[in-house]
Amino acid sequence: MDQAPGSPQEPQEPQAEHGLPSCYRHPGRETGIRCTRCERPICTDCMVSASVGFQCPECIRTGSGTGHGPTANQPRTLAGGAVAAHPHxxxxxxxxxxxxxxxxxxxxxxxxxxxxxxxxxxxxxxxxxxxxxxxxxxxxxxxxxxxxxxxxxxxxxxxxxxxxxxxxxxxxxxxxxxxxxxxxxxxxxxxxxxxxxxxxxxxxxxxxxxxxxxxxxxxxxxxxxxxxxxxxxxxxxxxxxxxxxxxxxxxxxxxxxxxxxxxxxxxxxxxxxxxxxxxxxxxxxxxxxxxxxxxxxxxx
The missing domain is CATH 1.20.1540.10 (Rhomboid-like)
Structure with a gap:
């Protein structure tokens, strides 16, 4: 099985008062949504619609799957599998x-x-x-x-x-x-x-x-x-x-x-x-x- 990539940086997840995590780009904004690639919490202003779920702006920018950059930036599914050109x-x-x-x-x-x-x-x-x-x-x-x-x-x-x-x-x-x-x-x-x-x-x-x-x-x-x-x-x-x-x-x-x-x-x-x-x-x-x-x- 393929190992899911980590994000280039691993900032600590801010925790809001009521238990839900806060958006990693906007501390204080509670959210139940996570990027399907790096799994960091993202708010509605940061989430970008992807083929499955939502991704954060950094993963969209660095993991376009064009073949450039390190392997760790290649797109992965929610479960860590490789994203296929023909997903069905x-x-x-x-x-x-x-x-x-x-x-x-x-x-x-x-x-x-x-x-x-x-x-x-x-x-x-x-x-x-x-x-x-x-x-x-x-x-x-x-x-x-x-x-x-x-x-x-x-x-x-x-x-x-x-x-x-x-x-x-x-x-x-x-x-x-x-x-x-x-x-x-x-x-x-x-x-x-x-x-x-x-x-x-x-x-x-x-x-x-x-x-x-x-x-x-x-x-x-x-x-x-x-x-x-x-x-x-x-x-x-x-x-x-x-x-x-x-x-x-x-x-x-x-x-x-x-x-x-x-x-x-x-x-x-x-x-x-x-x-x-x-x-x-x-x-x-x-x-x-x-x-x-x-x-x-x-x-x-």
């Missing part, structure tokens, strides 16, 4: 993969049989294919890209586009991809743990709910109005527990993982950013691995 590239690739697998599944039922998440296949007359408990752990991953109904993939891909693009831009490609994949795996692992062994499930919902949870964490970090994302989350949870045929376990597992990972990504202190971010992702992956191993042991 990973989201577009994930969309293409999901759509390609959907087309393949529509053409052949064998694709669904081979890629869907299931612990143990039931006896005849069903196709006798091994499940996760028999060693096909790859199903935890492949099921994240598998859909059968048009409405299912449509809802998930709309969610991926609306939530994924801004998150990829805010976090950077590597961190965003880690968030997506680990959230999806967490949803699969929780489904594997809770659902009936012969209940097959599929879809990117776990990953999408992870993005939704991460969006809430990011908006809170940037001090944005939380009401829209809370309303969206509540509506999705309502559908999760009231509509039939929905694997609620994947939604809940992905949501929890997304919140945990995003918190580590956007709240990691700059001096230990890489360590904290890697540790957050590793902790979630370890929890997934332990869950899968314990469930497998109980079924075999």
């Amino acid at each position: 590239l990973v989201t577009k690739i994930l969309l293409v993969i999901n759509i390609a697998v959907f087309i393949a599944a529509a053409a052949s039922d064998r694709v669904v049989n081979e890629l869907a998440l299931i612990a143990q296949w039931p006896p005849a007359p069903f196709v006798p294919v091994d499940g996760v408990a028999e060693g096909q752990w790859y199903r935890l991953f492949t099921s994240m890209f598998l859909h059968q109904q048009v409405w299912h993939i449509a809802f998930n891909m709309l969610g991926l586009w609306w939530l994924g693009g801004p998150l990829e831009q805010a976090l950077g490609r590597v961190r965003y991809l880690a968030l997506y994949l680990l959230s999806g795996l967490a949803g699969s692992a929780f489904t594997y743990l809770i659902a009936s062994p012969n209940q097959a499930s599929l879809g990117a919902s776990g990953a999408i709910f992870g993005l939704l949870g991460a969006t809430a964490v990011l908006m809170r970090r940037l001090n944005y109005d939380m009401r829209p994302v809370i309303a969206l989350l509540a509506l999705n949870l309502l559908f999760t527990f009231t509509w039939s045929g929905i694997a609620w376990e994947a939604h809940v597992g992905g949501l929890i993982a997304g919140i945990a990972i995003a918190f580590g990504l956007v709240h990691a202190p700059r001096e230990h950013r890489n360590l904290v971010q890697f540790g957050s992702c590793a902790a979630v992956f370890l929890a997934i691995a332990v869950t899968v191993l314990l469930r497998t042991a109980s079924l075999t």
